[in-house]
Amino acid sequence: MTAVNIFIKLRVAAATIFALITLQLYAQSPKAKFGTFALTHATIQTVTKGTIEDGTVIIADGKITALGKDVAVPQGAEIIDCSGKWIYPGMIDGGTHLGLSEVGSDPRTRDFNEVGDVIPQLKALSAINPNSVLIPVTRVSGVTTVIATPEGDLMPGTAALINLHGYTPDQMFAGFEGVVLVFPNTGRKGFLDRRTPEEIRKATDKALSKLNESWDLAVQYHKLDSASKSTKYYPEMQALLPVIRGERTLIIEANTSKDILAVLKWVADRKVKKVILTGVAEGWRVAAEIAKAGIPVIAGPVLAEPTRDYDRYDKAYANPGLLKKAGVTVALRTTQAENVRNLPYNAAFAAAYGLGKDEALRSVTIVPAEMFGVADKLGSIEVGKNATLFVSDGDPFETKTNILHVFIGGWEMPMTSRQTELYQEFLQRDPGVTKK
């Protein structure tokens, strides 16, 4: 061994040590990385165009630029060997409070439930906290995109589709907003709701007249606005205008079969053009009617109890499958904030109890992407789409599977969150029981 060689080795060693120290220093807040990546030798589950064995995905400028078996790796691309690994499009949750809620019980950290019943002008997107600790916890599971939704009575605001990376709401915005309508609910809201049927009826009747009143006003407003273009400042009407004109989707929450049928009639009577139904816990009771109306649904949570004591124990698991079988377009949601990471398991239960694996995968990828009008960017592995995808060592719906890499819009995400950091620190705590 020559002196030069030894010198080089020493330098390499020093550089390694320096790198390790630097890594240590920055381990607390690793950053995402933008660049050109080649994910090679992977089994690619494109969702829309079948499965490609031993394939390569090229990521450049935030997009999927090439895809297939014989793909040249561009100069300077970072190669990630995915032999024995799978590539899937990032999963999309059709209904969450992610970014709008940090600590569930603390009203100071809940930003999804404003005062008021017809307030569609309130925008979820403005209240998204890009630095929520819940976001990295979610995205390392392969869920890359979610609807952040306001919640409350009647029209609690406008929901937004966000990608789970970015430092401002605008950087996170994924290209879809929809006005939320919580249709007057004839069911009980959880086991603590002890209202009599009469009290419930009175409340829903009141809410329904308020809704119709507001809608009629919005139609009027639309006519005035179209005629004169000089309407007064009327923010809630302004927010409803694009819905009336069929330019923006109305996301309608309804769960009991009675309420779902009421929505179908209401939508038909008022000729509402763009509608998505959400929740639909009892959708299976009226699946044929929903299919006939041609309204797509975002069902869930799948991991839920049946709504009636005399219903079969597995009805909530079976609901998405029964809807699909009747011809309804089905996407899924968790309604969670901190545990949106369980979206793949909601999909798995739906798959096992009737939806089937392929359709379950579609229900958390391409189907919601199409519903939100963003299928040109998200929902499948195709050339030209955003590089929003993940690499796993198996079926992502199985709890045994590890998610190894996550890309959002071409950014390679750090695979850490506060939960993994706590694991690293405490698996073998030092000091242990006694301090040295």
Add this chain to the structure above:
Amino acid sequence: MKKYLTSVLNILLLLVAVTYGFAQEKGNLLIKGGTVLTVTKGTLEKTDVLIRNGIITQIGKDLSASAGVRVIDAAGKFVMPGIIDAHSHAALDAINEATSPVTAEVFTGDVLNPFQVGLYRALGGGVTSIHAMHGSANAIGGECETIKLRYGVKDADALRMEGAPRTIKFALGENPTRVHGGANNIVPRTRMGVEFVIREAFSKAKAYGEAWDTYNKSKTQKGFRGAPPAYSHRLETLSDILKGNIIIHCHSYRADEIYMLLKVCTDFGIKKLVFQHVNEGFKVAPELAKFGAMASVFADWWAYKFEVYYSTAYNAAILTKNGVVTSINSDDGELMRHLYHEAGKTQKYGGLTDDEALSLITINPAKQLGIENRVGSLEVGKEADVAIFQGHPLSTYAIPVITVVDGIVRFDREKDPDDVRIYVDPKEPLDASVIHSTNDYVDNCMQQAESNYNNLFELK
């Protein structure tokens, strides 16, 4: 007509109510050719399990049963011990006696309700035993009851797992401080106060026990004239904890409060201690292991309140790898139905082996309830509580198909009727639905306490 139907229904219900339940019912079964996940003795392919009079009498190949015994073909299926939930509030008509920081005198076994459909739904998830617990409003809550899910019985007593050790609920942190300090302005309002309440209760119980010991010793002596000490059911129960007759199951989240209770129990010579929820147990795993305290956790619940904000789903794995006997519980009627899936999450979060993961919902909760010699694994001589799955139970695609309690099939997916209600409320409208709500924050442990609290603040 409707009136007539209602009265017929009422008469039928009355008949049902007076009929004695199946308290002592025990069954015979032969489960053929399944993959038997014994949990404690490995996995046995294509193996039979023979059950006689509610007890597993043989595990092996080519077993045969006497004529008339039902044979279940489990070929291609997985046979595991019935799942045990170490933290549930199912089967109870009351949860929280939220009237004092110490209520050791009450007992959830006094308010068992065998009619809850939720019990059947849990059977549909392979669950056979649950720990029906008092809530977490009080630093020292009430005694709890361990029951078997013999859904179908009408007699509340028939649910009890006779001979299971006594257990009691304790609670630390936000819940007792909120209910008593926050709402009533009495101790405890802080974690300091919680420690004091527990130490004071134990000290009084110690004096009480000593006074009775002295009295019992001297009363037989000639010429003794003293009166017995005043009887207190509360102190009697607390004194039984000090004597090692009751297992403490303590609702807890933060590492500091967990550590505090370890020290209190050390000071009072208490050894039987299980922490419930224990979200930050991973931070004091070495201390828990050294004490011999056990932990019953959620797989991934966090951030629903401030004291669980610094949690990790790797909790169960860290505790297990540090040698703490750990289980995964539900505390929730929905979650209770898929504890096998919750156990599976520990493979994602910390890479536990199949046996380690399955132990979290079988033999480990059995140890925590002191019933590990009777249930929690598939072994000859144990009670025949069995769950049969289509697909491996740790797979998210698994479907529980048959659940057996004491050798009796209590759930059979193929023969599952839509309506399993035993008690039908004649006043409930036919189309009344309960819809899952995410808007209202619900803490199951705080049922009843929550409404008292809200009343006090007129929050409603």
